[in-house]
Amino acid sequence: MRTSRRATLALRTLALVYLVGLLAVPIVVILWRTFGEGLGPFLASVRTPAAVSALNLSLLIVAITVPLNVVFGVVTAIALARWRVPFRGVVQAVVDLPFAVSPIVVGVSLIMLWGVGGWFGGLEQSTGIKVIFGLPGMVIATVFVTLPFVVREVEPVLHEIGTEQEQAAATLGASGWQTFWRITLPAIRWGLTYGVVLTVARALGEFGAVIMVSSGFPGVSQTLTLLVHSRYIDDHNTYGAYTAATLLMGLALLTLLGMTLLDRKRTHR
Amino acid sequence: MSTTTQPVGAPPSPAPPSAAPARASSQGGRRRRGGPGGRALGLGVVGLWLSLMVLLPLAALTVRSFDDGLSGFWAAVTAPAALAALEVTLGVSVVVALVNAVMGTLVAWVLVRDEFPGQRVVNALIDLPFALPTIVASIVLLSLYGPNSPIGVHLNATRWGLGVALAFVTLPFVVRSVQPVLIELDREVEEAAASLGASNTTIFRRVVLPSLAPAVISGTGLAFARAVGEYGSVVLIGGNIPRETQVVSQYIQQQIEIDSPAAAAAVSVALLSVSFLTLFVLRVWATLSQRREASTA
Amino acid sequence: MITVTDARKTYGDFVALDDVSLEIPAGSLTALLGPSGSGKSTLLRSIAGLEDLDGGNVRIDGEDVTHQPPQHRGIGFVFQHYAAFKHMTVRDNVAFGLTIRRRPKAEVARKVDDLLEIVGLDGFQHRYPAQLSGGQRQRMALARALAVDPQVLLLDEPFGALDAKVRADLRRWLRRLHDEVHVTTVLVTHDQEEALDVADRIAVLNKGRIEQVGDPVSLYERPENDFVMSFLGAVSRLGDRLVRPHDIVLERDHATAASRQAAEGAVGPLVAARVDRVVRLGFEVRIELTADDGERFVAQVTRAEAERRRYTAGEDVVAWALRSEEPVGAGPVA
Numbered sequence A: 001m002r003t004s005r006r007a008t009l010a011l012r013t014l015a016l017v018y019l020v021g022l023l024a025v026p027i028v029v030i031l032w033r034t035f036g037e038g039l040g041p042f043l044a045s046v047r048t049p050a051a052v053s054a055l056n057l058s059l060l061i062v063a064i065t066v067p068l069n070v071v072f073g074v075v076t077a078i079a080l081a082r083w084r085v086p087f088r089g090v091v092q093a094v095v096d097l098p099f100a101v102s103p104i105v106v107g108v109s110l111i112m113l114w115g116v117g118g119w120f121g122g123l124e125q126s127t128g129i130k131v132i133f134g135l136p137g138m139v140i141a142t143v144f145v146t147l148p149f150v151v152r153e154v155e156p157v158l159h160e161i162g163t164e165q166e167q168a169a170a171t172l173g174a175s176g177w178q179t180f181w182r183i184t185l186p187a188i189r190w191g192l193t194y195g196v197v198l199t200v201a202r203a204l205g206e207f208g209a210v211i212m213v214s215s216g217f218p219g220v221s222q223t224l225t226l227l228v229h230s231r232y233i234d235d236h237n238t239y240g241a242y243t244a245a246t247l248l249m250g251l252a253l254l255t256l257l258g259m260t261l262l263d264r265k266r267t268h269r
Numbered sequence B: 001m002s003t004t005t006q007p008v009g010a011p012p013s014p015a016p017p018s019a020a021p022a023r024a025s026s027q028g029g030r031r032r033r034g035g036p037g038g039r040a041l042g043l044g045v046v047g048l049w050l051s052l053m054v055l056l057p058l059a060a061l062t063v064r065s066f067d068d069g070l071s072g073f074w075a076a077v078t079a080p081a082a083l084a085a086l087e088v089t090l091g092v093s094v095v096v097a098l099v100n101a102v103m104g105t106l107v108a109w110v111l112v113r114d115e116f117p118g119q120r121v122v123n124a125l126i127d128l129p130f131a132l133p134t135i136v137a138s139i140v141l142l143s144l145y146g147p148n149s150p151i152g153v154h155l156n157a158t159r160w161g162l163g164v165a166l167a168f169v170t171l172p173f174v175v176r177s178v179q180p181v182l183i184e185l186d187r188e189v190e191e192a193a194a195s196l197g198a199s200n201t202t203i204f205r206r207v208v209l210p211s212l213a214p215a216v217i218s219g220t221g222l223a224f225a226r227a228v229g230e231y232g233s234v235v236l237i238g239g240n241i242p243r244e245t246q247v248v249s250q251y252i253q254q255q256i257e258i259d260s261p262a263a264a265a266a267v268s269v270a271l272l273s274v275s276f277l278t279l280f281v282l283r284v285w286a287t288l289s290q291r292r293e294a295s296t297a
Numbered sequence C: 001m002i003t004v005t006d007a008r009k010t011y012g013d014f015v016a017l018d019d020v021s022l023e024i025p026a027g028s029l030t031a032l033l034g035p036s037g038s039g040k041s042t043l044l045r046s047i048a049g050l051e052d053l054d055g056g057n058v059r060i061d062g063e064d065v066t067h068q069p070p071q072h073r074g075i076g077f078v079f080q081h082y083a084a085f086k087h088m089t090v091r092d093n094v095a096f097g098l099t100i101r102r103r104p105k106a107e108v109a110r111k112v113d114d115l116l117e118i119v120g121l122d123g124f125q126h127r128y129p130a131q132l133s134g135g136q137r138q139r140m141a142l143a144r145a146l147a148v149d150p151q152v153l154l155l156d157e158p159f160g161a162l163d164a165k166v167r168a169d170l171r172r173w174l175r176r177l178h179d180e181v182h183v184t185t186v187l188v189t190h191d192q193e194e195a196l197d198v199a200d201r202i203a204v205l206n207k208g209r210i211e212q213v214g215d216p217v218s219l220y221e222r223p224e225n226d227f228v229m230s231f232l233g234a235v236s237r238l239g240d241r242l243v244r245p246h247d248i249v250l251e252r253d254h255a256t257a258a259s260r261q262a263a264e265g266a267v268g269p270l271v272a273a274r275v276d277r278v279v280r281l282g283f284e285v286r287i288e289l290t291a292d293d294g295e296r297f298v299a300q301v302t303r304a305e306a307e308r309r310r311y312t313a314g315e316d317v318v319a320w321a322l323r324s325e326e327p328v329g330a331g332p333v334a
Ligand SMILES: Nc1ncnc2c1ncn2[C@@H]1O[C@H](COP(=O)(O)OP(=O)(O)O)[C@@H](O)[C@H]1O
Pocket: B024, B025, B028, B029, C011, C014, C016, C034, C035, C036, C037, C038, C039, C040, C041, C042, C043
């Protein structure tokens, strides 16, 4: 279909106006608001004790979530791609479930399970481990929303590489573990890395599920996203909210960059 | 940038790109790994992990939504404020999904068929809403359309504000689902139609659109499913005004705050049902249309 | 020596191996030959332990390995699509089995270099499989399988993914390699020419059963049934018998044909036919005929013979065959 020059220009303009108004301009404005007064105030604002502690907490949650998702995600992907799994369809659906659940509903569900009066509410009384309104709750919430990423990135790769290399390793004397470490893992490494990048991005950025299960004390149980929210809502510190958001945005852009680069690696192997 | 993979925060695709042709041998008993004992252990671990992390919380939610009995559930879901929140959510989500169906298709078209300087940057920009934390999206939009708007547009605490926020976070769905189809589209069919004297409008309506329709619909459905559950991006710009701009997820959060967990759970179940139903319909529909495609091929 | 006894393998209702028994002599190069889906790979993979049998057993050099995993069977396996370890260099691929066994570095290096020289890949040590041609990849896979000094070498259509020229070169090379290394080798193929070319024994499989086992010459010349006859080479139907086209002799008249047939000590029908077409194919000449009863068949003669006799289209001839062991239908039908 060949469109006339005028139609082409009109369509292009319409599309770009939409994207600019929705994506580009708001980002330029927030950057301008953040850095308009120079780098100094920005740095000061993201170096307050509350901000530093929020960054640390966010990173801590990422540091716990990623290994959990890598280990269990890879086992799940291998089970789905290689083993005879009873109720495979159901398992596949369960893996996808977290994508379909609203973050707030995730939070409520965790409260219903782990909170006071919840099914596992007794745990807190008997062991003193505070799940809801404690670090475990925030980690569990983050794991819930990021659970599908590693599985969904690794499973197709396992199908794609097939089983012959693994069989060849077996005929050459490699045990199951040796085959996994020397053959399977190197073969899925880019898919796995991509899954990890997605997990990190989502873990850093998760807000709704985490706010439901966090006590939200500045300097204690505030993640970066909670900090943005509380600075804007509770402290009426609009500038502080902008700077914290810009920091998060920087991390997101790094992720985006990483995704783009990895994607090239993954597809042009 | 990826055009085929599930983006950050994307709900399950109704028609997962059929993973590379699963070789017949890959699921049979054609190889050994760690012996049957190791495999049973692995399956146990997977089952336990998925149950503990995903199934048990959702089961607890569902069971406890009936803490006050069926009537309690019904009362919670049909409370006027709850219904109002549902109405606002569904209304705005439908409109946003439709807007993005049109604009997303248009953007995909321009990205595939047009050529202009900076196109690659624009293409990369599309994924930004997936990569950006939702609360950041909220703040970003607020900086332009909020109380201190530099352009004098104040959408704060209006349904327009909700719409903009939801449009922002759901933008990539339609674009990323239409783009690959558009790239694969056989242009000779369009040329054939043109040689038969069809006008551009006719070609688009009769030739291009039917091929794009499945992708548009699936992208729109995913966008809708995402929009109804959205929280982070609307929390600052939405205003949370009951019966005006309060969305369901905000209503649920409020129920937790005023300590009525059963009501929160009940409305959560209602919200979950909407998302599941959407995705279920999409999946069934995708399967059916694939079958139709296969039978005509 | 490999001994397979009553091997049985089913997939649901489908019987892939129907109580197969087979002996593969030590040091031989045996081909498992059969059409696609006949169970060749299943049999080979059962020997390797990549497939669990539903019944029967497998012995390698007297030891019952039926319940041994592939790791402990002392085998080398070569896959049709190479199964190259894509993320490893050629050298690391070949060294894999030795590294797994924690052999000393020096020994590994020496052995890998030796093998790469044998398979003609010295100088390619540091390449990745993606940088090799198909034929080179398969030679690498062979070196990799040989590196662990397997008692038996199993190859599943190893040349199936290569183009015709490379395939012919590689199989002769494999034959020479086998003559040097003498490891008991089983080769799966659906290509009768390949089997006749490299193997010293052939087992013909059909529908999960073994039809006949023997050396290439006896299989080609004394097939026990129609299936083996047709699978091992071209056939023409002459009267009630299947014969090889190059065994057909054409005479001008009945009397000459009868006397020549008697002189050769051959038996079988004399068939009156008319020449439809004479096609010259280089060294050979193919003559297409229609018998009196309407049956079309093909005879193949040498160019010299054709020049001498000057067959022409429309000519009436009488055909008989030098060799025709049994009437059609004596064995299981193809
Ligand atoms: N994993 C499996 N599941 C079901 N059927 C199989 C499987 N593997 C092989 N088969 C069937 O067994 C038969 C023999 O297969 P195979 O040994 O691979 O044949 P060949 O190698 O002679 O072509 C084929 O009909 C094939 O379809």
